Amino acid sequence: MTKEELLPKLKAIIEPYVQNQDGLKKLNENTDFIKDLEINSANLVDVILDVEDEFGIEIDNEAMEKMLTVKASIEIIKAKLSEK
Amino acid sequence: MKNRRVVITGLGITAPNGTNVSEFTNAIKKGVSGIRNSKELKSFNFSCQIAGFPIYNKDYLNNYFSSIQLRGLNASGMEYGVIAGIDAWKDAGFSISTAEIPLWDVGVVFGTGILGVDKFREAIYKVDEGKVRRLGSTTVTQTMASGISAFLGGMLGCGNVVTTNSSACSTGTEAILMAYDRISSGKAEIILAGSTSDSGPYVWGGFDAMRILPYKYNDNPIAASRPMSASASGFVPGSGAGALVIESLESAQKRGASIYAEILGGHVNSGGQRNGGSMTAPNSDAVQQCIKRAIDNAGIHKDDIDAINGHLTATAMDSVEIHNWCEALGRKESDFPYINSLKSLVGHCLAASGSIESVATVLQLKENFIFGNINCEDLHPEIEALVNREKIPTETLDVSPNIIAKASFGFGDVNACVIFKKYS
Numbered sequence: 001m002t003k004e005e006l007l008p009k010l011k012a013i014i015e016p017y018v019q020n021q022d023g024l025k026k027l028n029e030n031t032d033f034i035k036d037l038e039i040n041s042a043n044l045v046d047v048i049l050d051v052e053d054e055f056g057i058e059i060d061n062e063a064m065e066k067m068l069t070v071k072a073s074i075e076i077i078k079a080k081l082s083e084k
Numbered sequence: 085m086k087n088r089r090v091v092i093t094g095l096g097i098t099a100p101n102g103t104n105v106s107e108f109t110n111a112i113k114k115g116v117s118g119i120r121n122s123k124e125l126k127s128f129n130f131s132c133q134i135a136g137f138p139i140y141n142k143d144y145l146n147n148y149f150s151s152i153q154l155r156g157l158n159a160s161g162m163e164y165g166v167i168a169g170i171d172a173w174k175d176a177g178f179s180i181s182t183a184e185i186p187l188w189d190v191g192v193v194f195g196t197g198i199l200g201v202d203k204f205r206e207a208i209y210k211v212d213e214g215k216v217r218r219l220g221s222t223t224v225t226q227t228m229a230s231g232i233s234a235f236l237g238g239m240l241g242c243g244n245v246v247t248t249n250s251s252a253c254s255t256g257t258e259a260i261l262m263a264y265d266r267i268s269s270g271k272a273e274i275i276l277a278g279s280t281s282d283s284g285p286y287v288w289g290g291f292d293a294m295r296i297l298p299y300k301y302n303d304n305p306i307a308a309s310r311p312m313s314a315s316a317s318g319f320v321p322g323s324g325a326g327a328l329v330i331e332s333l334e335s336a337q338k339r340g341a342s343i344y345a346e347i348l349g350g351h352v353n354s355g356g357q358r359n360g361g362s363m364t365a366p367n368s369d370a371v372q373q374c375i376k377r378a379i380d381n382a383g384i385h386k387d388d389i390d391a392i393n394g395h396l397t398a399t400a401m402d403s404v405e406i407h408n409w410c411e412a413l414g415r416k417e418s419d420f421p422y423i424n425s426l427k428s429l430v431g432h433c434l435a436a437s438g439s440i441e442s443v444a445t446v447l448q449l450k451e452n453f454i455f456g457n458i459n460c461e462d463l464h465p466e467i468e469a470l471v472n473r474e475k476i477p478t479e480t481l482d483v484s485p486n487i488i489a490k491a492s493f494g495f496g497d498v499n500a501c502v503i504f505k506k507y508s
Contacts, residue, residue, distance in 0.1 A: 016152055042221040043152070049220055 001081060006074050013050045017043045029071040044068075055081060090267045091507060093341040094176025094329030096168035096278070097443050100136030100322055100430045103144075104171060109447050111429065112455040113480050117306040118430045119320050125292075128285045132297035134305040136322035136431030137283040138164055153235075156222055159200030164325035164436070165232040165280030166239070169194065172327035173240060173276060177341055186243025189273035189335075193262045194233040194327070195248055195255035196279060197435035200226040201286045232280055244272045252494030253395070254352070255279045256326060256438025260502055261350045263330040273335040278327030281436035288321040294364075296399060297321060309432075310459040311396040311425035312406070312467050312476060319397040322431030326439030328446070343507040345449045348382035348487070350502035351375075361497040365401065368408050374499040375412035375491065382503035386413045389421045389503075390485040391454055393445040395493045396425035397432050403466035405493075410470050420471045421489075422481070428458045438492040438500065445490045449506045452484040 011027055018024045019038035023031065033039045039047070048059050048067065057080040059067070067073045095105050100118025102108030111118070119136045126133040137160075145154060148166050157163070169192075173180070181187060203226040207219055225231050230248040237246035245266060251258050256279035263275035281287070291297055298318040301308030310316040336343055353374045355367025379386050392409060396402050409423070410416045426441045433440050448454055456479040463473060484506070491501040 016155065045221045046155070049218060 001078065003074055003078075006077055007070070009054060010051070010070065010073055010077070013054060014039065014047055017047060027070065031070045033068055051077065057081060057084065088268050088270060089333035090264050090347045091331055091333050091336050092328050092344040092347065092446055093331045093336050094172040094174070095344060095443050095446065096170065096172030096175060096327035097440060098138045098164040098168045098325045099433070099440050100138055100324055103138050103140050103167065105175065105443070108443070109451065112426065112444050112447070113453060115429065115456050115458050115480065117458065119305045119309055121302070121305055124285055125288070130285065130289070130292045131295070131299035132292055132318070132321065133302040134308055134320060135283070135288065136320055136433065138324045156220055157226065158203040158206055159226040159231070159282065160202065160284065160323065161196055161199050161280040161282035161325070162226060162232055162235060164323065165194055165196070165278065165327070166235055168278055168280070168325040168327040169236045169276055170239065172278070172329050176329035176331070177339070180239060181241045183241065186241050188243040190240065190242045191244030191266070191272050191275045192233045192237045192240070192242050192246045193249060193259045193275055193277045194236055194279060195250055195259045195435055196229055196232055197250060197252060197255060197281060198287065199229050199231050199282065201282045202284060203227050205286060236276060240276065245275070250435070251498045251500070252496055253432070253434055253437055254492040254494035254498050254500040255435040256440065257442060257490060257492040257500035257502055258352050259439060260328060260330065260347070260442055261352055261500060264347045264350065264502070267330060267332050274329065274331045276327060277330050277439070278325060279436050279439040280325035281323045281434040283323035287323070287434070291321060307459055309398050309428050311398040311428050311457065312402050312464055313398070313460040314462045314464045316398040316402060316464065318399055319427065320431030322433035322437070324430070324433050324436050324440055326436060326441070326443040328439065328442065345446045346505045346507045348384060348503040348505050349378065350500065351377035351381055352498070352500045353377070354499065355497040357497045363497070364495055365497070366493050366499065367497055368404060370497065371405070371408040371493065371499050372412040374501050375409065375489065378489065378501035378503055384487060384503065386415065388487050389413065389489050391422040391424070391448070391488045393441055393488060393490040394423055394425050395491055397427055403464055406467050406470050416470050418472045418475070420475045422454045422475050422477065422485070423471070424455055424457050424477065428460065441492070442490055442502065445488050445504055448485055449488060449504055452482070454481040454483055454485060456480045
C-alpha cells in the first residue's frame, strides 16, 4: 500500500478521537496527534488497536511509542505490512 | 456555617418502570410494574428468571454520551447513572458548563455496589487469552467503582467532592445523607447525589445462588415482588439509577430554583453484626436507633411522620422491619404512618434502590400522593397484627404528606434513614 492509499484509511481511524476539527481539515504528514488534533493521550492506545484491526497487523510497544504523528504512523504501518 | 437548610432542586431517574421523571411518576401513581421476564436469566438456568431493569433504545444514549465515550461502553450501571444524573442536573435548571474553571462549590456523591461487570468480564476473557494489550483505554474507567462519579464530575466540571460511596443496599440513601451533611456544614453548595446498579446475570447470580430470589413467578412476573405479603418469597432482582440535585436553600433561593422538598436530616449506622445482626441480617436495635437518631437529627417529633417509604424487599425480614418501625416510632395499628415499598413495582435495585426510592418519596411530597403497594392484598399476618390495613394502601391515595421517612438497610448490617419534608 502506498502512502497515498494509507492516508485516508488512517484519517478515518483517528477521526472519532479528534477534538480539534480544524486540525483534521489541515491533516498532512506532519500532523501531530496530540498537539494538532488534541487527541486525548489515553485514546492513543485505542487508535493503535483500531489500526491493528484495520490492517491485520500487530504493533509492538516500541513502535507504538513512535506513532505520534501521521508520518511516523504511516511509516510503521507500511513496515508492518511488508513484514506480513 | 453550620446546619444550613438543604433542599432538593432536581430529580433524575432510570428505573425499570420509567426512564424519566414524568414516566416514572405516572407509573408509580398507577401501579405500573417494571418487572418482566429475562431471556438472559432463563438461558443461564437461573431459578429466578425475572427482573426489573430499565428499557430504552441504544440511540437514546447519544443524548448523554459523546460518540467517543460510547465506543466500547459495556457498563449498564454507567449508562443508568449518567442518564439519571444529567437529567437531574438539567431538571434543576442548570446547563452543562464548558468553562475552563471547575465549579468549586459543586460536587458529586454517586454510589454503586459494583460497576461495569460486563466490561470486567470482557477484560477477564482477554487477559486469560494473553491479550492484555488489547483491553483498550476504558477498561479501568468503566470498572472502577468511582467511574460513575468520575464521568458525571467530568461532564459537569465539578470542583468540589467527587466520590462514590458503597454500602450495599443502603448506598443510595447514604449518598443523599453524605451530600446533606456536606452542604449543611457549608463545605459545598450543590451536590449531585444518587446511586446506580448494573443489570445482568453476573450481578444477580450471587443472589440466585443464595436462594433469596423468587422462583415461582417466572410465568407471572408482575405478581412476583410481594413486599409485606404473606406469600412473599424473595426479592426480585432490579437495576437502574436515581439522582437528586441537593442544594443549600440559600443557593436555591438566590437563583430562583424550583424546590421539590427539604431534607431535614437523617442518620447512618451499623449494627456491628452483633445481637442478631450478621453479614446479611440487621441488628434490630441498630435499625431502631438509626430511625430514632434520624428523627432527632431532623429536629422533629416521631408523631410528625406522615408516611414511611420502607426498605421492605419481600422477604421474611419485612415483618421484622415493620416491628422495628413500630418500636422506633412508638406507634402502631391505626396510629402508624402510611407505609409503602417501591420494590413491589421495580424489584430490589440493590445499590440503586435507596436513590430510586428517594426520588419516589420526594415526588409524593411534591405532588401530594402516597403511591399504592401492589401484591400485598394477602398482608402478612405478623404485619397485620401491628399495623392497620388502611395504613398500607394497595391503591394510590390522594393525600398530602408533610414529612416522610425513608430508610434503607444493607448487607454488612448497615442502615440509613433520611427525613424529607414538603418545602414551605
